[in-house]
Amino acid sequence: MPDQVLQNNTDEEILIKDESGSFKLYSHGQLRDYQEVLSSQLKVSAPSPAPVAPNLPIDTGMEEPMLQPPPPAVRKKTASFYFHPEDEEEAAKFAPAAEADNLKKYGLEKIVNKAIADHQLSLSQQLQSRLQNIIFSYLRDRRTAVDFQEALVRAEPEGGMNFSVEQAEKLMVFLKDIKGKINKEQGLVIEEKELKKNEVSAKPSSAKTFPLQKAAPSSAAELKPIPKVGQEPKISLMPEIESSTAVSQPARPAEAVFRQAEKIPPKLFKFQRPVKEGKMSDVKREYKLVGPVEELASLDLITFRRLGLDTRARSEKIVNRIEALAQDSFIKKAAGLKAWRSCPLYRMYLAVGQAGMEHQLAAAEIIEQYQSAGKEILTLEEFEAISDINRHLRF
Structure with missing residues (x-):
């Protein structure tokens, strides 16, 4: 088979195929095996393997910056509903210490x-x-x-x-x-x-201790002779009475006491029929004109339920009244907030929160216990509505 001459891209190297079918490379006056030349060039020019990158998303420049995940939540042993800081301090006093x-x-x-x-x-x-x-x-x-x-x-x-x-x-x-x-x-x-x-409570109570003193032997016991052996001691059945002891005399003879008792006249008890009282028909209830601050201070559960058909409408009325006071002045708003926090309705809400913190129970369980005992108490919806009012006002 005739030799086939192939010209490479470079002018100095010529690729030749011999009769056996293997390729030779003629370069610079030398004939070398083409496979050996290729292997040597691959060893020289082979780049170092690049480090394998982890499977990361491709940065196209259009993605939003990724935020770090939030730290794990820490459970606080406080109320899950909204409490004013001063109310929470007061409620924390009831927690187990x-x-x-x-x-x-x-x-x-x-x-x-x-x-x-x-x-x-x-x-x-x-x-x-x-x-x-x-x-x-x-x-x-x-x-x-x-x-x-x-x-x-x-x-x-x-x-x-x-x-x-x-x-x-x-x-x-x-x-x-x-x-x-x-x-x-x-x-x-x-x-x-x-x-x-x-x-003070940790210190033990220091009780005063007095040393015990032995009783001194009486002089009579010292002078009393010891009976001799074989001689029976004399026992006197009647106690000896010293001549120096004075016998107490009665202040008055018994006859005078009886005579004085006879002179006291007996008491006579008179039975009188109760007098019927007339009907009070001219007493009328006095009505006082109160302002918005006094109205908030006297707000109780019954009055709160009369403010609207549902809990949401009642809550909006309370918030609107306090915001109306804020439009007049900050002093009136502060007075309105103070009146709201001192009203009977808010104290009932605060009592439910304190009971929940003290007994480690949810508000729904505390309300259910009050209702089972037949006591007047907020419903769970009303309790959450008051919590929303506090969150909205932010005090």
Whole structure:
């Protein structure tokens, strides 16, 4: 078979096929096996294997940035419904305190005094007490960091501290550091009066002990002779009466007592028929003109159910009345909120929440127990409606 000459892309290399059918490469005056040349070129030019990338989505530049998953939720032993921070502090007093006995205690007053001294705050006694309550609610996880900063920046007539944003942020960083150290030590922040009360109750009652003294032997026992053996002691059946003892004489003879008793006349009891009272027909009920604040303060369960056909309409009326007060002035709004939180309806709602926290039961179970006992109580729908009112007002 004639040799076939194939010209390669380069001018210096020629591919030749011999009679046996194998290819040879003629390059630079040398004839080499074509397969060996190919294998040598592959070894030289073969790039290092690229690292295998994991199966990731292709970044096209159009995707939205992926957010990190949220941290696992931490269950707080507080009410699942909306409580005002002051109401939650009051309800927390009814919770069992057995878990807090073994925790390390930190005084609240020392933390507040250090915060005031480090940040050079000049506060009155009333504002210092208010700041202490706000810090206490934050360190006890009854107020979030956002609520804490909001309370610091809020105006004084609305229950805040009227701090600047810079002061609130600095105080927030300071307390967040302290709170982290307390949580690391698994401690608990309590007030000084509670700390002193726990110390007094922990001390054992110190009862005074008096040494027992042996009774001194009487002189008569010392002078009494010891009977000799074989001689029977004389026993006197009648006790000896000393001549020095004076016999008490009766103050008056018995005859005088009997004569005085005879002179007392017997009492005569007269039976009188009860006089019939006339019917009161001229008494009328007095009606007082009350304003919106007084009306909120006297709101009870019966009056609440008369406000509308359903619970939603009743709740809207209460919210509208408080918002109408807010349009007049902040002082009237604060008075309306205070009246709402002191009315009998709100106290009933608060009692259900306290009972649920104390016995670790849901609000529906507490309401069912009240209803089975025949007591007047909120329904579950009304309870949730009041919780929604609190969430809407935000106090």
